[in-house]
Amino acid sequence: MLESKRRAIIFLVLSFLLAALAGFLFLKKIKDMNAQLGEMVEIYEANVDIPSRALIQPDQLTTRQIPKKYADDSYVVDKLSLKNQVTVVPLSKGDVITKNILKPANMVRDQNNRLITVYASGNIMFDQELEALDRVDIIISTTKGGQPVTEVFMKDVPVAMAAKSDNKFKGVALELPFEDVPKFIHQQHYAELMRILKANVGKGELGIPDPFTTTEPGKTETAPKPAEAKPQTPPASAPATAPAAQPAGQTQPAPTNQQPPAKPPTSVQPPTNPAPKTGG
Structure with missing residues (x-):
């Protein structure tokens, strides 16, 4: 009886130790999994x-x-x-x-507007990188009647977003009224060259000169002359200066009615008749 009781106690202690070891290993495994998964x-x-x-x-x-x-x-x-x-x-x-x-949600500001994506390609050129909220002018070159024509196609077009890949500029999305979308797409596909220029920020006339008009043969364009400023009062005539003193013994020549031409004012008027040289 005592031997069986002792064996039972030994098995009971071993079972408790094994259960504690299993619980410790289970908690350690859970801790390792949480460490792998992170927070x-x-x-x-x-x-x-x-x-x-x-x-x-x-x-x-x-x-x-x-x-x-x-x-x-x-x-x-x-x-x-x-x-x-x-x-x-x-x-x-x-x-x-x-x-x-x-x-x-505010990609398009007007419900009647549309976004048109424009990427740089063989016939589309951007003069500089653009950002959202910029404004651009669009210049196209086409052929009309067998003659090359370059003209301003659109002005002051807002940029909704800019497309970049690997921090390199690729193109933009332009916001256009719906009625202008077919015109733009047609020129985008069939224009010989389309250049997109960055404009001033803000809506309004940009005052861009038109360098695309050609002058007719035999005519030259001349810049307007500035208006000449007229003096308020006529310039006063220079006062006549008295002739220099003559040496003693020489007579003064008689005055004449004719006046010599005006000369730049000098401090001393040269004598009309030079003094005769005396023999030494």
């Missing part, structure tokens, strides 16, 4: 059904926690980044919101 982060998902092209409201959002290891850059982790954004596809309750389905 938890909150991502945003739809709390209700959100229609497409509708402005996202704060009460339409809720959060879900996932391991930071699986939270890539496509997830939305900042609530402020959803301000003034719309989704391009409808969302159901519980759908995770990702950045690739979001678009700015």
Whole structure:
């Protein structure tokens, strides 16, 4: 009886030790898994059904926690980044919101305007890099009646966004009225050359000179002469100066009615008759 009791106690102690060891190993494994997964982060998902092209409201959002290891850059982790954004596809309750389905709500300022994407190509040139909210002038070169023609196609066109790849400028999206879209697309495809120039910021006439007009043969363009300033009072005539003193014994010549031509004023008027040389 005593031997069996002792064996039971030994087995009971061993079972407790094995259970403690198993619990320790289990907790250690959970700790290692949590270390591999990293900390938890909150991502945003739809709390209700959100229609497409509708402005996202704060009460339409809720959060879900996932391991930071699986939270890539496509997830939305900042609530402020959803301000003034719309989704391009409808969302159901519980759908995770990702950045690739979001678009700015104020991309087009007027509902009658359209965005036209223009990339630099063989017949489209940008004189300098552009940014959003810039304005551009569009110059085209075509052939009319067998003669090359270069003319201003559009002026003061707003830039909605700029396209870049690997920090290199590629093109822009222009905001145009809907009735001007077919004209622009036609010139974009068939114009021999289209140059897009950066204009002054702000709507209005830019005062760009027209260098594309040609003068007719036999005519030359002359710049307008500035108006000559007229003096308010006529210049006074220079007063006649008395002749220099003559040596003693020489008579003064009689004055004549004819006046000598005007000469630049000098400090001393030269004598009319030079003094005769005397023999030494």
